[in-house]
Amino acid sequence: xxxxxxxxxxxxxxxxxxxxxxxxxxxxxxxxxxxxxxxxxxxxxxxxxxxxxxxxxxxxxxxxxxxxxxxxxxxxxxxxxxxxxxxxxxxxxxxxxxxxxxxxxxxxxxxxxxxxxxxxxxxxxxxxxxxxxxxxxxxxxxxxxxxxxxxxxxxxxxxxxxxxxxxxxxxxxxxxxxxxxxxxxxxxxxxxxxxxxxxxxxxxxxxxxxxxxxxxxxxxxxxxxxxxxxxxxxxxxxxxxxxxxxxxxxxxxxxxxxxxxxxxxxxxxxxxxxxxxxxxxxxxxxxxxxxxxxxxxxxxxxxxxxxxxxxxxxxxxxxxxxxxxxxxxxxxxxxxxxxxxxxxxxxxxxxxxxxxxxxxxxxxxxxxxxxxxxxxxxxxxxxxxxxxxxxxxx
Amino acid sequence: xxxxxxxxxxxxxxxxxxxxxxxxxxxxxxxxxxxxxxxxxxxxxxxxxxxxxxxxxxxxxxxxxxxxxxxxxxxxxxxxxxxxxxxxxxxxxxxxx
Numbered sequence: 001x002x003x004x005x006x007x008x009x010x011x012x013x014x015x016x017x018x019x020x021x022x023x024x025x026x027x028x029x030x031x032x033x034x035x036x037x038x039x040x041x042x043x044x045x046x047x048x049x050x051x052x053x054x055x056x057x058x059x060x061x062x063x064x065x066x067x068x069x070x071x072x073x074x075x076x077x078x079x080x081x082x083x084x085x086x087x088x089x090x091x092x093x094x095x096x097x098x099x100x101x102x103x104x105x106x107x108x109x110x111x112x113x114x115x116x117x118x119x120x121x122x123x124x125x126x127x128x129x130x131x132x133x134x135x136x137x138x139x140x141x142x143x144x145x146x147x148x149x150x151x152x153x154x155x156x157x158x159x160x161x162x163x164x165x166x167x168x169x170x171x172x173x174x175x176x177x178x179x180x181x182x183x184x185x186x187x188x189x190x191x192x193x194x195x196x197x198x199x200x201x202x203x204x205x206x207x208x209x210x211x212x213x214x215x216x217x218x219x220x221x222x223x224x225x226x227x228x229x230x231x232x233x234x235x236x237x238x239x240x241x242x243x244x245x246x247x248x249x250x251x252x253x254x255x256x257x258x259x260x261x262x263x264x265x266x267x268x269x270x271x272x273x274x275x276x277x278x279x280x281x282x283x284x285x286x287x288x289x290x291x292x293x294x295x296x297x298x299x300x301x302x303x304x305x306x307x308x309x310x311x312x313x314x315x316x317x318x319x320x321x322x323x324x325x326x327x328x329x330x331x332x333x334x335x336x337x338x339x340x341x342x343x344x345x346x347x348x349x350x351x352x353x354x355x356x357x358x359x360x361x362x363x364x365x366x367x368x369x370x371x372x373x374x375x376x377x378x379x380x381x382x383x384x385x386x387x388x389x390x391x392x393x394x
Numbered sequence: 395x396x397x398x399x400x401x402x403x404x405x406x407x408x409x410x411x412x413x414x415x416x417x418x419x420x421x422x423x424x425x426x427x428x429x430x431x432x433x434x435x436x437x438x439x440x441x442x443x444x445x446x447x448x449x450x451x452x453x454x455x456x457x458x459x460x461x462x463x464x465x466x467x468x469x470x471x472x473x474x475x476x477x478x479x480x481x482x483x484x485x486x487x488x489x490x491x
Contacts, residue, residue, distance in 0.1 A: 013420055015432060061420025063432055091414060091427035116412060116429040154412055156429060183429070 011288055011297065013061035015251040017090075018265060019050065021078070022070040022257045026099045028367035031160050031202055032194040034070065035268060039373040041258040047077040049278060051084050053255050056283035058088040062253070065090040070257065073100040079108045086113025093118060095158075098144035110151045117148055118185075120158040121172075145179045156183040161212065162202035163353070169212040173219045181227055186216065188234035192266045194368045196325060197376070201365045203353040209237055236346050240311070241318025241334035248296035248320065253287065261286045263293055266321040270330050296320055301331050305339040399487065401452060401476055406488040408448030413484065415443055426484055433484065442475055448488045452476060 023038040045053075054065070065085050072078055073096055085092040093116045094109065109117075121141065145155050157179065159165075159172055169186070176184045188209070191199045204212075216231050235242050245252045245264045254262045259277040262268055268275065275292040276285075287293055295301070299312055306317040317323070318334020326335045327342045335342040366372045401407070409415060414427040424440030426433040435443060441462070445455045456472050479485045 059420070061418065063418065063425060063427055064430060066430075089416060091429075091432070093430055115414070115427075118429075152411070154429070 012250055014057060014253045014287055015062055016064045016066070016253070017054075017057045017062040018066040018068060018252070018254040019053070019072075019081075020068050020070065020254060020256050020265065021050070021072045021075045021081070024074040025069060025071040025097075025368070026074075027071070027097055028369045029160070030194060030198045030365050030367055031162055031189040032368040033190055033192045033265065034368065035193050035266075036197060036368075036373055036376040038257075039370050040377045041256070044257045045255075045259045045278065047080055049259065050077075050081055053278050053283065054081070054084055054088055054090070057253065058090060060283060060287055063089070063091055065092045066095055067092060068095040071097055071099060073105070079105070079112055082109050082114045083112035086115075091115045095120070098141060101144050101147070103147055106147050106151055110153075116156065117153050118156045118158055119144060119148065120160070142179055145181070149180070154182040155180060156185070157181045158185040158187060160187055160189055161204070162189045163204045163208065164202070166204045166208045166212045169215045170219075173216065176227065177223065184227055184229045185232065186212075186229065187232040190234075191236065192321065192325075194366065197363075198365050199349065200352065200363075203236060203349060204234070205354045206237060206350070207354075209233065235322075235336050236350055238336060239338040239343075241315050241322075241336045243315045244319035244322075244334070247316045249287070249293040250297075253283075261290075261293075263296075264319075264321065266319075267292075269321060270324055296330070303331055303333075305337075305341075306333045309339065401473070401480055401487070403453040403456070403473075404451055406448060406451050407446045407455075407476060407480070407485040408488045409443075409446060410483065410486050415446075428484075433482075438471070439475055439479075442472055443479070443485075446485055 020034075022044055023034060023041070025032075025034075067078065067081065067085075072094060075081070078094075082092060082094075092114050094114055095118050098119045119141065145157075148155055157176055161169070165172075166188075172186070173184075188204070189195045189202045191202075195202060213231060213233075216229060220229055249263045252264060254265045254267075255278060256262065256265075256268070259279050260268060260275045261278060261281075261283070262275050267273070273292045273295055276290050278286075281290070299307070299316075302312060302317055306312050309317075315334075315337075318336055320330040320334075322336065323332045323334050324330040326345045327340075332342065333340040335345050337343065366376075409426075410428075412428060416425060416427065417423075418425050418434075421434055423437075424435045424443065426435060426443065441459060442455065445458055450458070452473065455476075456469050459468050459472060460466060476485065
């Protein structure tokens with residue numbers, strides 16, 4: 001151990017493996033949490049690499065497997081990965097936009113033992129407009145939902161909410177009802193990756209969030225047990241941080257498309273840490289012994305106000321990446337917490353958002369695509385929203 | 395939300411669709427797996443859920459447990475756990491489909 005005393009006596013085993021199989025994606029969502037510099041990464045892992053990652057992680061005790069991306073359907077070896085996951089005893093969850101799903105592939109996933117499919121309704125205003133005007137995307141999604149149902153999967157729909165679509169919540173709920181959705185996750189945007197660079201375009205007003213919750217509660221009362229609805233409030237609108245990843249290196253592990261192993265899908269951004277690749281190390285060494293995974297385990301890294309906080313075992317000081325993005329120091333308290341001396345950074349953003357109508361920002365909204373990613377890589381030296389002026393989406 | 399019908403000794407419980415019960419060597423425990431979640435079960439909870447198969451009634455499960463662990467009067471403990479499991483949506487009365 002590099003820093004004695006920085007880790008708890010006993011390191012728990014991982015339970016959740018998130019496999020970000022590819023960063024390729026047919027969509028260009030402005031709220032995507034994927035890293036903005038994905039075009040600068042090395043080659044994607046091959047099939048054999050992924051099968052090795054699955055085996056090694058399963059030996060450590062991981063049970064839940066998220067197959068994500070990017071759009072995981074862009075990998076033509078997904079069928080092989082699904083089959084191996086089932087044989088190893090994972091509970092496998094495919095997290096997809098549904099774009100590119102065919103009946104044939106779905107049948108192969110079912111046959112291979114895929115446990116669960118979450119369809120996300122993703123492409124921000126373009127798709128939302130499509131839906132509201134009842135055009136082709138809605139028909140495509142409905143068809144995918146129907147196939148999913150025919151293969152006896154529950155219909156699980158995820159809708160990312162933000163300033164531009166949250167007022168359509170009633171239509172979104174009606175759509176879910178028509179699609180006979182069983183689980184609906186209404187997740188407000190988290191401000192990471194593309195979501196962070198577009199934050200001022202996406203952060204809803206407090207009124208918008210309250211109205212949306214109200215409409216959702218009325219709908220819940222009407223629909224009863226037929227649909228289970230989760231409404232995830234944006235953390236900028238709360239005053240205590242989320243228990244990010246249930247604690248660093250505690251249950252969650254992400255493997256990126258190019259093979260890095262991370263304690264959360266955003267941790268790559270943190271300075272001063274190098275995360276190992278599955279091309280060079282096995283998962284056991286990475287989880288238990290790598291300096292990156294031990295960096296924020298336990299609480300000896302904490303500063304005030306976290307160090308003596310009675311909630312430190314409950315929320316772990318919030319999110320290291322959010323602390324770094326907003327304060328420049330990952331060992332600070334997550335500034336969502338109103339005990340943080342930097343809390344004003346969050347409240348200022350919310351106050352700016354509370355002006356209704358157009359966002360008060362000069363930077364254009366950035367769609368998640370290769371061109372914008374390459375431009376952001378060039379501008380990486382100063383990763384603030386101010387440096388993004390002049391970038392155009394296609 | 396609709397009230398759940400209470401369990402009786404005649405109820406035949408089953409796992410909901412998409413729930414999986416399995417032994418985890420790394421946890422040294424039985425677990426219940428479901429979409430994006432997992433419950434780690436105590437030894438006794440594991441013994442009870444092992445017998446939930448959509449074919450045997452609650453009284454049959456109790457009898458089988460009392461055969462496996464003779465001398466114990468398990469009826470109330472089993473019922474209490476099954477009520478909790480039902481309340482959490484881990485089991486449900488068998489549905490015809």
